[in-house]
Amino acid sequence: MTPENPSTELLHELVLLASRSPSPHNTQPWSPRIVDGGIEVSIVPGRTLPAGDPTFRDVIMSLGAWIESVAIGAAEAGYAIDVEVLPALSELDSLPISGPADSTRPVFRVTLLPAATPEDASANASDLRPFTAADVRERRVYRGKLVGRPEVFSQLDSLQLPPWLSVRSLDDRAMQQLSTLGIAFTASRATVANELLHWLRLDPRHPRYGRDGMTDAMLVMPKPLARIAAPFTRRARLRDPLVAVAGPLARFFEGLGRDASLSSSTVDEVGAPTHHVLVANSRAAGIDDILSVTEAMDSRIGVTEPHALEAGRVLQRLWLHAHRQGIAISPHSEVIDSPAAHGALRKRLGLARSDVALSVFSAGVAQTRRVPRSPRLTDPSAQ
Ligand SMILES: Cc1cc2nc3c(=O)[nH]c(=O)nc-3n(C[C@H](O)[C@H](O)[C@H](O)COP(=O)(O)O)c2cc1C
Structure with missing residues (x-):
């Protein structure tokens, strides 16, 4: 049976899984913080690319990949996710060029909701394809032939x-x-x-x-x-x-x-x-x-x-x-x-x-x- 509220341990596991997501230059620009029943993510200014990615396109896309990784891991544990996009995501121009994340200005919050059925969980992971946490861990970019x-x-x-x-x-x-x-x-x-x-x-x-x-x-x-x-x-x-x-x-x-x-x-x-x-x-x-x-x-x-x-x-x-x-x-x-x-x-x-x-x-x-x-x-x- 799935517990009502996700355990802190599960949330930590999901954060660890999502850290395997791709990011430009492998900067890993996310700073996740576990909050009541979910995870808030802020951007680390020192892990953005002000010269190469001045529009934040690749940083934001990598955060999207991070969310998808969480959704896949959560679905496997019997949870669906709800993503609340926060105003700071549209105010990235005010981020400093370097330095650590500001945890008071998260850009989105992911909340885990018990899925009524396994189908609900995988549907919420955006479609019905059977990706697994193992896929998220094993996927990798290759720049050779x-x-x-x-x-x-x-x-x-x-x-x-x-x-x-x-x-x-x-x-x-x-x-x-x-x-x-x-x-x-x-x-x-x-x-x-x-x-x-x-x-x-x-x-x-x-x-x-x-x-x-x-x-x-x-x-x-x-x-x-x-x-x-x-x-x-x-x-x-x-x-x-x-x-x-x-x-x-x-x-x-x-x-x-x-x-x-x-x-x-x-x-x-x-x-x-x-x-x-x-x-x-x-x-x-x-x-x-x-x-x-x-x-x-x-x-x-x-x-x-x-x-x-x-x-x-x-x-x-x-x-x-x-x-x-x-x-x-x-x-x-x-x-x-x-x-x-x-x-x-x-x-x-x-x-x-x-x-x-x-x-x-x-x-x-x-x-x-x-x-x-x-x-x-x-x-x-x-x-
Ligand atoms: C939005 C985005 C853009 C990327 N652009 C490039 C790129 O132009 N050239 C490149 O070699 N890798 C690019 N990458 C891949 C990252 O360098 C790679 O994900 C990172 O080094 C981690 O390696 P992994 O994906 O094998 O775990 C990009 C990744 C993302 C998410």
Whole structure:
């Protein structure tokens, strides 16, 4: 029998499970606090990306993934969840650039409700797919070679996406061009490049190697290259000259890429990874009355923050769906972050003004025996 109120122990377990959710640069920007019968979550300013993610799009999507992970764990324990979005989620511009979370300004509250039936619990976990806590723990991103299985993303009915979200496909040649353009953008903007270097952990001697950020293993980086690059991630004073040298070079390549038109062949070679774009339609999301249009514009993401949070839940389901079928994901936010790549992407997909690209990712079978696991602040070894 399910107890009326969830135990504090269960809430702690759910927080631990949700810590396995994906986040940009593995920043883990959530700060959960257990309150009466539920969990309140605040954002950690020092774990946001003011240069790379100034609109908070990726931070909010990762919080959505966090909620979905809780919903899956709660459903397994016989609970449904209720999510109350709090005003602070739409006031993120007032967050400081660094520092700890302010627990008096949570952005949402998750409450556990005893589910009348197991079906209720899983329905509340957003649809009826059978994701488990083990899936949440085992899912991982892979940035090495992927061999595509196009059928995995061709049939998504079982995920019951809300009508305002859709998944579009992008061909491999175009994706390669757009990603190169996006990487050149990242490398050429000193603040964005510096921020990325700050979150890289390329040497096990890095003090935060087992806690957060992206390790050499996660990036599938050859050891000699990691050894050469590691000092630049650990010492801020080495970073500036590197970024200063890389900037003009990257800007040059960005210029070349911006002027080139996308390859016209849209037929992928056999074995190429597949590429997907999560697109929100602000009209279908009901963002067409004056008030909500203003809210969507204020958010700078193109959809309101609560919509971005919901999209993050869907993103986690998409990535878990892939994981269940033996497919790994490699996200490519740089394609949205670079104005040139973003513009070319919109044109390629024929997006309307009301369409907002929220996530770009590649998918396929990882060509490795073991996909490296990313660290978390909650890992026993990180304590
Ligand atoms: C909204 C969002 C955007 C992301 N964008 C990128 C990206 O552009 N490039 C990348 O390599 N990883 C990206 N990631 C993946 C994270 O780096 C990854 O989740 C994190 O390193 C933890 O690894 P794991 O997902 O394997 O546990 C993104 C994750 C989220 C949630």
